[in-house]
Amino acid sequence: MLGYKNIVCALNFDEHQNAVLKLGAALTRESDATLHLLHIARIPFPDMDVPLPIGAKPRWEDESRARLEAMVKRAGAQDLKYSIEIKSGVPDLDIVQIAARLGADLIVIATHGRTGFQHLALGSVAEQVIRHAECPVLVIRPRPPAPPE
Numbered sequence: 001m002l003g004y005k006n007i008v009c010a011l012n013f014d015e016h017q018n019a020v021l022k023l024g025a026a027l028t029r030e031s032d033a034t035l036h037l038l039h040i041a042r043i044p045f046p047d048m049d050v051p052l053p054i055g056a057k058p059r060w061e062d063e064s065r066a067r068l069e070a071m072v073k074r075a076g077a078q079d080l081k082y083s084i085e086i087k088s089g090v091p092d093l094d095i096v097q098i099a100a101r102l103g104a105d106l107i108v109i110a111t112h113g114r115t116g117f118q119h120l121a122l123g124s125v126a127e128q129v130i131r132h133a134e135c136p137v138l139v140i141r142p143r144p145p146a147p148p149e
Contacts, residue, residue, distance in 0.1 A: 002027060002030050002031040003031060003105075004027060004028070004031035004033040004105040004106050005031070005033050005034065005103070005105055006033060006034050006036060006102050006103050006104045006105055006106075007024055007027055007028050007031070007033050007034070007035050007036065007104065007105065007106045007107075007108065008036045008038050008095070008098070008099045008102060008104040008106070008107045008108070009021055009024035009035060009036070009037050009038065009107075009108045009109075010038050010039075010040070010091070010095045010107060010108070010109040010125075010129070011037060011038065011039050011068065011071070012039065012040075012091065012110075012125075013039070013064075013067065014110070014112070016110035016112075016140055017071065017110070018071075018075070019110065019140050020108050020109065020110050020140055021037070021071055021072075021075050021077070022075060023108055023138070023140065024037075024108040025075055025077040025080060027106065027108070028077075028080050028081075028082075029080065033081070033105070034080075034081040034082065034083065035077070035080050035081065035082040035083075036082070036083050036084075036085055036098075036102050036104070037068045037071075037072070037082060037083070037084050037085065038085045038086075038087075038095060038098055038099075039064045039067075039068060039085075039086050039087075040087050040088075040089050040090070040091040040094045040095060040098075041058070041060050041061065041064060041086070041087070041088045041089070042089075042090065042091055058088055060088070061086045061087075061088060064086045065084055065086050068084045068086075069084065085098055085102075091125045092125045092128035092129055092132075093128075095107065095109070095125070095129050095133075096128075096129055096132045096133050096134075099133060099134070099135065100133075100134050104133075104134075104135050105135055105136075106135055106136050106137075106138060107129060107133055107135060107136070107137045107138070108137075108138045108140070109125070109126050109129055109137060109138070109139055109140070110126070110139070110140045110141075111124060111125075111126040111127075111139050111140070111141050112124075126139050
């Protein structure tokens with residue numbers, strides 16, 4: 001047994017989400033832990049010249065919750081102890097804060113594997129989570145495309 005009690009899977013609805021969920025679910029089963037599915041909807045920083053008409057309960061949070069529930073069913077993970085955490089915010093900051101609040105023993109997250117200018121311009125949520133998380137972070141990196149034959 002691995003000994004994890006709370007595993008956070010940070011999901012952003014990209015092409016790597018299924019791998020993150022499958023790995024998180026497998027580790028949760030192995031440890032008899034609780035799986036916390038987490039999605040942070042990125043919002044602009046307040047210092048940007050963008051109005052933030054966000055109500056008390058933004059509709060995209062309900063939509064995200066429904067998407068995560070559907071993912072749990074597709075992955076066959078309904079038998080696990082799990083929770084769904086949705087927040088509008090800044091992903092790298094909020095993933096770390098929520099994981100700490102939940103007492104996470106492990107965070108599972110994917111990286112896009114950007115390099116060069118893309119990495120410099122866009123940064124890396126996974127990299128910031130690794131730097132600031134209080135627990136280990138397991139990062140899934142996409143496989144490079146197969147070379148042409």
